[in-house]
Amino acid sequence: MPAFGRIDERAVAALRQAIAEAEQASSRTVGFFIWRAGELLDEQHGAGVVPLPSRRTWYRLFAELSAGLHTTGSAATRRSVASRPVGAFGQVSASAPGELIQMDSTPLDVLVLLADGVTGRCELTGMVDVATRTVAAAVLRPSTKSVDACLLLARTVTPEPMRPGWPQALAMARSVLPWRRLTGLDERLEHAAARPVMVPTSIVIDHGRVFVSATFKDACRFLGINLQPSRKGTPTDKGHIESMLGSVATLFAQFVAGYTGSNPDRRGRHLEREHLWSLPELQDLLDEWIVASWQNRPHDALRDPSTPGRMFTPNQKYAALIEAAGYVPVAMSGADYVELLPTVWRSVNAYGIKIDHRTYDGPELNPLRHRSSGVAQRRNQWEVHHDPYDISRIWVRDPDGGGWITVFWRHLRAGAAPFSEMAWNHVAAGMPGAGEAEIAEAVADLLRRAHAGPAGGLDARSRRIAARTMAAAPAIAEEDEPAETDEAETQEGAPEPAHPFEFFDPWQEASRRW
Template sequence: MRFEDRAWQVTGLADGRVYLVAGDGATACVLAARLVAAPGFVVIGASAAQPVTPVLWEAVPLEAQERALAWLRHIREVKTGLPGGPGSGTPRPEYDPQAFTLAEREAAKARELAGLGWARVSRATVQRMRLVYGRQGLWGLVDKRHLRGPSPTGRTDERVVAAVLEALRRCRGRKKTTIRQVIELTELIVADTHGPHQVRLPARSSLYRLVKALADPAEPPGSAARTATAGGRAGGPPAALRPGERVQVATARLPVGVVGEDGTPVVVAVTAALDQASGCVLAAVLHAEQDGPVELSVLLAEMAVPRSLRPGWPALLEQAHAGGPVRRLMSLPDRIEATASRPAAVPETLVLDRGPAGITSAHLTVCESLGISLEPAPPRAAGAASGVLRTLQVLAGLFTRHAVAARPAVTAGQEDRADEADEAGGVY
């Protein structure tokens, strides 16, 4: 080859490096990618430069690699009589180049591969693999079907694809445009451009899938056009860019009945503070809905002070577990670990939903001293819930199912209250 205005002979290939030697004895080691991309690189004696394949060998599936390497040994044996190339031993009688022609050796290899269980291998197949190996080397023996990526247009005629794109461009911004109208416009464009019945169109179902695949996901057929000068939606809340910047407080009812200490059914709700930037639950308080809203100071304490740092909390937790029921949702070590890993933060802005927390002048003084701003949640449309409230409702539903699944067994002295709870549709 010619590289850097000198003639070189390739002496070896290893790990993507090409080892070269010049006529005067000089040696060089060059990366293969740099060698083939260098200005003036040319293979001496070749009719045309071989195309450089952008796919790496490591990207080929293992099964295809093993198949290509197996073909390599067989093709070498057909060409030279030796699977490992010249100088690697003595050829087998049926592959001796001195005794048999190339066509006879190809036929012998086809019979051998058929006897080994290779499907659809004939002399023409062996000849084709030998010729492609001579043009492309090992890469020519790789089954290219493993490298084909999925195409959104499949095998559809390129003229039909171009017509669909043109139809989508013409229909862009029309609010009442349907996919059927896009397909009909595509048929007209194909007929006007290439003549009637000159291009075979796919079935209507295939055209429907093609339009869906080529349409802009942010602007499907029938949506209004998006322009660079279009103004954004006014009046919306600012987006939270960092944790603790905006924390929203919401309340959701647990879909489960609970029996209180006096044996009467109690409706339980959970009030939680969710960080809008990260979606993390900073604080959650379980309370009876009849008791009214949760005080804001309770949520602030839950958010700002980790329980593991509160004086005497580990001892109180151990005491509570010591006299608790037979089965708990979480063991004592797991609960301590989960509590220690829960984030703590002093919010910059509290977004209060309708009626989740009671606000007094003392709470306003505390928020002012901590630098916390209070902001009412924007009004919601009829029948629509905020994203934070929906998240809280999902978490409440998951907790309820987990609590029902982990329901402890009742003793004989607890059967009466348990029966009352079951009649009320709840859990004791």
């Protein structure tokens, strides 16, 4: 008996061709593929030449030929299966932390309150270490830029500081990591959180414009990192980071206020009315979740070869491998961080340097005004590095010493002290190791806070008004003038509700009769 019974082989070939044509097309029902197979038979052999099986036989044949191809299912899954390599999967082994790191970005399924007071989605860009499954770094941005990828490199080689409000169970001093031995090599780990520090050797990327940009390539070349682009349309080349990004959606994002679901069919209604987190607040929650949950969660791929029934956490795997691989600290100086920032080329004029309609000027630029840099390929302009998320200053390469000249924005009015100084001065309360119960309680408290939304109970409209009010307020108050106190707030303890002015409509005013 043939493999498909008494069905004509030409009919089988036609249906197989119809299924192959659907790899990159939209999803359709089984009835369409039966019709398409009949059309192919008429085109190739003539109408009525090939005997057709019954409709029920067509369905059984389709189920046999499309097994595992998702022909009538998800189009994204079907394309992923079609691009899968033929044959047994290979495996790249990594035996040292940072030896092989995979990097990618994806939209996060959470609505956030952006800086301009408008709700929107954000993108998650992360790096995962293949040897230990450690999330080396992860950042949230409205739209990922090349500077965000460079920021990930800087955060990978920099310890994660303990922040105010974090439980002491998350400190590296109370984790399974060899904190005492590592602190003797790197003093920065004294007040660090329980996230391993590693120096990437090779990074696997896709062909996204952020990762193939000149800024990111220059940053990797500066740090001595080898870039390995994956094949186009082959997500299996970096399956570890794909799995990690999916795990963030199921283990973290769905617990956060404003969760949108993985697709429109799973999205709720009126999510913008919830108490949404701002982007910096959500970034802080993500950093805490990585330290508290991900690094202490047993991973299925981290098993002892001699005892496969036992799973290890990323921190435990890192502690085991660091004994054999060793640890070499890489201290990022301020000049090193500036080297990782995007580069633009500008002329130094009498008024200074202009970038995005902002003027940067200072007495440090006096020797460079109306002077040629000598770089003919850049029209004799000067190399300027800037941070898209910090418009307060730029850095111009010094032609004499090879360092950097810091130039501030001409209209800058700065105020508060940096947050990092508070974090670095935070002293651990206890030295004993944190137990599983303490870590579990920290994770549970984190998810409760993420689901409840930000403190204060303000709705989205109120938060937008507050954000715009704070943006319009002066940066620092005059010292000589006392701050005005609202009379209603002084007497009653709460300010009067604000009544905004109406919009002036000249046509409506002209139609009124007085």
